[in-house]
Structure formats: C-alpha cells, structure tokens
Amino acid sequence: MIDRLLSSQDGVVTSTHARAAGLSADAIEWRVRSGRWRRVSRGVYVARDRPFTDAARARCAVWSTSHGVLTGTSAAFWLGITTHLPPRVEVTVPLTSSGRAVPGVVLRRRTLDAADIVEVRRLRVTGLALTVLEASAVLGQEVMDRQLQRNATVIALRRAQDRNRGRRGSPAAETLLRAAEGGARSEAERLAVRVLRAARLTGWVINHPFGPYIIDIAFPAQRVAIEIDGWAFHSDTRAFHHDRIRQNVLSASWTVLRYTWQDLTERPDAVAAEIRAFVHRVQ
Structure with missing residues (x-):
C-alpha cells in the first residue's frame, strides 16, 4: 500500500x-x-x-508547512499553466500560522479565501483564476491571454482579484485585467500614443482613414502605418481573416508595423526606436 x-x-x-x-x-x-x-x-x-522531480519539490514545500497552499508561479506549474517549477517554491500560509520556511521555499503569509483554494492531486493550490492573476503579474500578459482562450473567464478573474486586493502583484494584475475587461486593443492604442509622445515623435495621427479601413496610428507623409493587435482571446475566425485582408491592402502602399500589448508594456523604448528608424528611412 x-x-x-x-x-x-x-x-x-x-x-x-x-x-x-x-x-x-x-x-x-x-x-x-x-x-x-x-x-x-x-x-x-x-x-x-x-527521482526528485519538480512535482516532488512542490509537494515537499507545501507539506512542510502548516495549512500551506501552493501559490504564484509555483501554482501555475502545478495547474499546467507553465512547464517548470521556479527554483524557489512559493507557498502561502495563514496569517496565524507559525513556523519558518524550509530551504528552497518562499513563505508568504496571507489568509486566502476558501473560494481561492482547490486540491489538485492531493495538493492544496490556488484556483485557476487567482493563479492566472498572480502568474500574469510576474510572467506577463501572455499568461492571462492564453488562459482566457482556454478555461479562465474574465468574470472569474475579476472576482478573484476583488477578493485579494492588496496582495503582492495586485496592481500589475489589475492593469492587465482592466485591459482584458475593456478590450486590450483600445488600451494598447492609448499606450502606443504615450510611447510616441514620450519619444517625442511627431507627424503621426490616430484613426487615420484609408479607403474602407481606419489605420490605428499613421505617419501619412511617410506612409508608415502602426497597427495595434488586441489580445487573442478577443479574436474569432472572422476577425482573423478580416485583419489579414486589411494587412494585405495596407501593405500594398504603406509600411505596416504591428505591435502588441506586450510590446508596448515590456519594451516601449525598443518600439519607439523601431518606429523612428522606419519613419526616417522613408523620409
């Protein structure tokens, strides 16, 4: 046995x-x-x-605590959102819990709501919604976007976020969640405008008409078009094909540069430099 x-x-x-x-x-x-x-x-x-696997490390980390729950990117590994367990396993224990972390474990103290705890393969771990929020705050927007294409829902993420305000990473998760709720494309367009202004780039206009289409941001004199991609979970087959037709039409007479939410939040300086280079190249 x-x-x-x-x-x-x-x-x-x-x-x-x-x-x-x-x-x-x-x-x-x-x-x-x-x-x-x-x-x-x-x-x-x-x-x-x-073999002492990542799964074994996760079990040891949680079971070495009193009422511990696997959280953060460690929980993301256990739920199959990521493929590797971090070098230091994150475990959250109630505020009233005593004891110290064992080597290789990051111990966080916070009393989790029962709605945010599940048991998966005999291990207590944060539920999908809270795990997606916490992992996205560390690993970036693509984690949330990918899970919203699968089993997560915006409603569930919002409820988990509201239950856990003030936690580590909450502001970053809130920013991503608001973008998901409101349509990341519009929020990304606002980010792109801020990037251009911060870089002191001039000669551009937003929502520039071209035939039956509207270019998100255009440099009309240089015929450089900046197109902003929304999150994949907002897309469907019809939208995908429409964007491909639009891209082909624009590319016939414009230089088209495409950027995502991730580009604008994680490498804004590189985005600005690339746009500047293309604008100067065609002047």
Whole structure:
C-alpha cells in the first residue's frame, strides 16, 4: 500500500500519510535510518529510489508547512499553466500560522479565501483564476491571454482579484485585467500614443482613414502605418481573416508595423526606436 501511495505522490509522503497506510512510527524511522527514505523536514519524507522531480519539490514545500497552499508561479506549474517549477517554491500560509520556511521555499503569509483554494492531486493550490492573476503579474500578459482562450473567464478573474486586493502583484494584475475587461486593443492604442509622445515623435495621427479601413496610428507623409493587435482571446475566425485582408491592402502602399500589448508594456523604448528608424528611412 505504501508503494502505491508513493507512486501516486511523486515519491513524497508525510508521517500522517504513512500512518494511514499502516506504518508505525518505528517503521517510518527504520526507513529513514536504513536510507530508504530521506527526511526533508519534520514529518515529510521522500523515497530515495525515485527521482526528485519538480512535482516532488512542490509537494515537499507545501507539506512542510502548516495549512500551506501552493501559490504564484509555483501554482501555475502545478495547474499546467507553465512547464517548470521556479527554483524557489512559493507557498502561502495563514496569517496565524507559525513556523519558518524550509530551504528552497518562499513563505508568504496571507489568509486566502476558501473560494481561492482547490486540491489538485492531493495538493492544496490556488484556483485557476487567482493563479492566472498572480502568474500574469510576474510572467506577463501572455499568461492571462492564453488562459482566457482556454478555461479562465474574465468574470472569474475579476472576482478573484476583488477578493485579494492588496496582495503582492495586485496592481500589475489589475492593469492587465482592466485591459482584458475593456478590450486590450483600445488600451494598447492609448499606450502606443504615450510611447510616441514620450519619444517625442511627431507627424503621426490616430484613426487615420484609408479607403474602407481606419489605420490605428499613421505617419501619412511617410506612409508608415502602426497597427495595434488586441489580445487573442478577443479574436474569432472572422476577425482573423478580416485583419489579414486589411494587412494585405495596407501593405500594398504603406509600411505596416504591428505591435502588441506586450510590446508596448515590456519594451516601449525598443518600439519607439523601431518606429523612428522606419519613419526616417522613408523620409
């Protein structure tokens, strides 16, 4: 029975699990002394005959705490949003919890709402909505966008955000969520205008008409068109094909540069430099 339990838990077991599987305290201690098990922390063990994987690290981190929950980018790994566990595993414990973090664990103290905690493969972890918010604040907009194309919803993200205001990363997540709620394309256009003004670029206009289309930002004299892409979760097949037709028509007589929300937030100086270079090239 204990071998089946170890197989289902990535080679990690707690003393509580082991006793429930029929092992006595002496039997547990014998496995440690004989080298079959390694004690990671008080009451947490790993079997030495199994690989110590990222999943095993995550279990050890959570089970080494009192009422711990896997959070942040560590939770994103457990839920399959990312593919690698961070070098230091993030675990959140209630404000009333005592104890210190074990090596390799970042311990955060915050009492999570029960609505934001789920159990996945016998491990307590933040639910999808809160995990997406926290991971996006660290890893960027593409995390939120990708999950909104899959199982996450804007409504669920908003509810989780409102339940967890003031947490670490909350302002960054709020900015991304507002863009998702209001349509990131319009917000990205406003960001693009700020980038151009900060770079002191001139000669551009917004919403420039060209035939049946409206160019987001245009340099008419140089015929340079700046097109802003919204988030993928707002798109559908019809919108995709419309954008491709639009791109082909514009490209016949304009130099078209396309930028995303991520471009404008993470590399605004590079965006401005690229636009400047193209504008000067065709003058």
